[in-house]
Amino acid sequence: MTIRTRFAPSPTGYLHIGSARTALFSWLFARHHGGKALLRIEDTDKARSTQEAVDAIYHGLAWLGLDWDEEPVLQSSRAARHQQVALELLEKGRAYKCYATPEELEEMRRTAQAEGRTTFYDRRWREPQQATPQGMPPVIRLKMPLEGETVIEDAVQGRVTVANTQLDDFVLLRSDGSPTYMLSVVVDDHDMGITHIIRGDDHLNNAFRQYYLFQAMAWDIPVFAHIPLIHGADGAKLSKRHGALGVESYHQMGFLPEAICNYLLRLGWGHGDAEIISREQAIEWFSLEKIGKAASRFDMAKLTALNAHYIKEKPTQELYALLEPFLVEKYHGLSGEQEHWLRQGLPALQERAKTMRELADMAGIYAGMPPFALTEKGKAAWTAEVKQQLTALQQPLTQISPWTKETLEHTLKVFADTHRLKLGAVMMPLRLALTGDTASPSVFEIMAILGKAETLFRVSTLLHDKNAAVQ
Ligand code: GLU
Numbered sequence: 001m002t003i004r005t006r007f008a009p010s011p012t013g014y015l016h017i018g019s020a021r022t023a024l025f026s027w028l029f030a031r032h033h034g035g036k037a038l039l040r041i042e043d044t045d046k047a048r049s050t051q052e053a054v055d056a057i058y059h060g061l062a063w064l065g066l067d068w069d070e071e072p073v074l075q076s077s078r079a080a081r082h083q084q085v086a087l088e089l090l091e092k093g094r095a096y097k098c099y100a101t102p103e104e105l106e107e108m109r110r111t112a113q114a115e116g117r118t119t120f121y122d123r124r125w126r127e128p129q130q131a132t133p134q135g136m137p138p139v140i141r142l143k144m145p146l147e148g149e150t151v152i153e154d155a156v157q158g159r160v161t162v163a164n165t166q167l168d169d170f171v172l173l174r175s176d177g178s179p180t181y182m183l184s185v186v187v188d189d190h191d192m193g194i195t196h197i198i199r200g201d202d203h204l205n206n207a208f209r210q211y212y213l214f215q216a217m218a219w220d221i222p223v224f225a226h227i228p229l230i231h232g233a234d235g236a237k238l239s240k241r242h243g244a245l246g247v248e249s250y251h252q253m254g255f256l257p258e259a260i261c262n263y264l265l266r267l268g269w270g271h272g273d274a275e276i277i278s279r280e281q282a283i284e285w286f287s288l289e290k291i292g293k294a295a296s297r298f299d300m301a302k303l304t305a306l307n308a309h310y311i312k313e314k315p316t317q318e319l320y321a322l323l324e325p326f327l328v329e330k331y332h333g334l335s336g337e338q339e340h341w342l343r344q345g346l347p348a349l350q351e352r353a354k355t356m357r358e359l360a361d362m363a364g365i366y367a368g369m370p371p372f373a374l375t376e377k378g379k380a381a382w383t384a385e386v387k388q389q390l391t392a393l394q395q396p397l398t399q400i401s402p403w404t405k406e407t408l409e410h411t412l413k414v415f416a417d418t419h420r421l422k423l424g425a426v427m428m429p430l431r432l433a434l435t436g437d438t439a440s441p442s443v444f445e446i447m448a449i450l451g452k453a454e455t456l457f458r459v460s461t462l463l464h465d466k467n468a469a470v471q
Contacts, residue, residue: 003035004195007061007068008075008185010042011053014246015060017298018200018230018238021264025227026198027066028265028286038192039072044184046076060247064257065279073192075184082179085187085217086140086172094216095172097138098125119168126169140173142213150208155225155288157201162208170209182206186213194222198288201226225288228268228295238298254326254355256314259307268296276309308354316346319359326360331367341366344449348441365435365446370461372436374468381428381438384470387463390429392419394459403452405444412444430455433462 005026009019030037041057043049061068089095098121100108105121112120124130126143145164152160172183179187185206189197197207204226214221232242244250250260262277269292271277271285311319320343327334327342334342345366353359364372374382396415400407416426427443434446434455447455462468 001195003030003033004038004193005030005035005198006038006040006189006192006194008040008042008188008199009057010045010048011050011057012045012048013053013056014248015057016245017247017250017260017264018245020060020064020247020260021230021267022199022227023061023066024064024261024264025225025269025286025288025291026196028282029196029198029225029288030069031283032286035195036069037066038070038194039068040075040188040192041072042075042181042184044075044079044179044181049076056246056248063251064247064261073188075188078184078188078191079179081191082184082187083173083177086179086183089142089172089216090140092216093143095140095142096126096169097132098141098169098171099133099136099138100124101136118166121168123169137175137177139171139175141169141171142209142216144169144209144212150211152207152211152224154204154207155196155223156228156291157204157226157293160204167208167212172213182209183213186210186217189222190214190217190219196223196225196288198225198227201228225291227291228293230267231295231297233297233299235295235297237295242298243300254357254359255303255307256310256322256356258310259303262310263303263306267298268292268294276306304354311350311353311356311359314350316343316350319350320346323356323359323363326356327363327367330360331364334367338367341449345441345446348445352441365440366449370458371465371467372434372458372462374432375437377438378432378436379468380471382432382468382470386429386432387470389419389421389426390433390459390463393426393429394456394463397452397456397459400452403448405448408444408447430459433459 007019007023007026009015009023015023027037029035039061041054043054086095090097100121108122109120112118121141125138125141144167147164149161149163150167154160170182171180173179207224207226211221230238232238234242236242238245244253247260251257258279261279261282265277265282266275269286269290271281271290274281274285277285314322323346331338342363346363349359349362349365353362393412393415396411400411412426413423415421416423419426428438430447431438431440431443434440434443434450440446450458
């Protein structure tokens with residue numbers, strides 16, 4: 001049997017970070033088994049579905065590196081087929097026409113509420129005693145079992161049981177002939193040959209109803225795997241107030257897709273102690289059995305730590321390309337010289353940055369224009385004494401030739417010895433002049449990359465900067 005999974009998002013907003021995990025799990029499961037991972041856009045709710053949201057799904061998945069086999073299925077294009085199945089069920093006697101009016105349904109709902117029942121429809125049209133009303137289009141309902149219980153062996157949740165009295169004869173076709181979500185999902189899953197339905201456990205209740213729809217059509221029932229939802233750090237279901245929810249926002253915040261995928265995978269799934277898991281390893285190791293049953297909590301600090309790891313590991317050339325949009329946004333483009341500097345300085349910066357946005361900030365050493373505004377720490381460090389040292393450093397710096405890391409190191413060591421200073425104390429004023437901050441990668445490296453003229457220019461700029469008042 002070839003495994004076939006699907007990811008079936010409703011395009012009503014951004015690609016939710018929780019949906020991204022569902023997509024990842026479906027994809028990994030298919031890839032692990034050498035099967036097919038399919039995509040279905042559930043756009044039947046015309047009022048809420050937008051093209052923008054469809055595009056956000058495509059972009060988000062592509063950004064995460066999740067590709068799909070076969071053409072994506074647009075659920076809305078299959079309405080005629082969904083209707084046909086409802087009519088077939090009607091013919092087979094597995095479904096029936098129901099003419100209950102909105103007022104009657106409301107009445108039934110009220111009674112059910114008063115009696116504390118979750119199902120309300122009283123099945124009055126299942127074996128009708130009354131005459132069919134004229135000129136009133138019916139809905140079509142599925143005949144559900146009246147007693148007993150339904151058991152689903154869920155690949156994640158284990159055995160789940162529901163009393164059949166909890167399951168009502170749900171609607172397959174509305175009175176305007178439009179198929180309901182419940183019908184569309186089952187017909188599509190069958191027609192797409194889906195063997196494993198992997199999705200959020202908010203759909204577990206639907207599974208019991210869908211189960212009977214498969215059965216009524218004498219179709220194979222796929223394996224269900226309902227994965228727990230992601231909660232916020234406070235334990236509540238992940239919602240807007242927990243911050244960004246769309247995958248695109250994480251991209252904007254400067255997260256790499258590798259970090260997001262690694263994080264989402266580890267959230268509720270594990271392979272021994274492995275924390276850093278490559279795509280290849282994930283495909284090799286993924287299994288539904290190891291998905292936890294409990295909801296997992298979204299932990300921004302963990303995601304950020306993973307992101308720092310992936311930034312560090314990224315080949316510098318590739319990282320530069322990924323950084324470019326952030327550079328454009330922040331510096332409106334770089335001169336050839338700035339780009340040349342930054343490419344050389346990037347390896348040291350990527351060691352330190354936790355997000356691409358932070359990396360773009362750090363890139364200011366090479367991409368920014370002096371004078372550099374001193375940071376708070378920089379301001380505190382800019383004392384009369386430090387200013388004096390920087391003045392004194394100008395002369396020996398001017399004389400260095402050739403201008404290399406080694407000659408710089410040598411000259412500044414001699415300077416420190418002569419003035420009975422620690423090397424660190426000599427570097428501080430230079431660091432302030434070059435970066436405006438008290439922390440940065442090696443000052444020797446920065447000076448070597450910027451060259452003599454730019455270094456001396458920055459030193460002199462800080463010395464003459466009227467906005468940089470000494471403390
Ligand atoms: N379209 C549904 C959703 O976005 C998923 C349906 C399913 O996976 O069966 O929640």
